[in-house]
Amino acid sequence: KAGVTQTPRYLIKTRGQQVTLSCSPISGHRSVSWYQQTPGQGLQFLFEYFSETQRNKGNFPGRFSGRQFSNSRSEMNVSTLELGDSALYLCASSLGVDHTEAFFGQGTRLTVV
């Protein structure tokens, strides 16, 4: 059974640009959640999608957005990149029933220069 796949693994962007990150969940999983990990702030919840609907959103500016497709694959977009957006972005998939574990991908390491 394939795990959670995040692409790309590494990304370097310039301030002001926008970026799109992709996450393919485990087959059969309908929930995808996104997290930002930085040395200073730790792991912070961005948003969660279940069956193409955003169920929950963290405290991030509107520059951070996401969506989920009918096949459960998800994308997150960050517009007008800032240096502080440099981070490891992790995606997790789960069945969608909250008492089950979430499985993470290897993450996308974004560097903004």
Place this chain on the structure above:
Amino acid sequence: AQKITQTQPGMFVQEKEAVTLDCTYDTSDPSYGLFWYKQPSSGEMIFLIYQGSYDQQNATEGRYSLNFQKARKSANLVISASQLGDSAMYFCAMRELNTNAGKSTFGDGTTLTVKP
């Protein structure tokens, strides 16, 4: 609001010995799940163990066990017979099942170093 506290930034343990990583939590939701993840230097978060708030027994998964003390709101991870490959960052996380669908809150993590 949900909150996870891991008070040990770093821990050392001798190979083959047991180690306990501390985690306390705070929530007003009576229904919640507690998780532990391992993050090696490669960055991937690896699920280790899960404990539900209504589970009567402590969860165990191989060398991992979760010491769940509900009244004290603690969910410590015990790793038995430590191995060199256990050296990593460990995160405790919680998910409130009624009030915060889909969101996990993570602690700051504990860096475990296993000495040969």
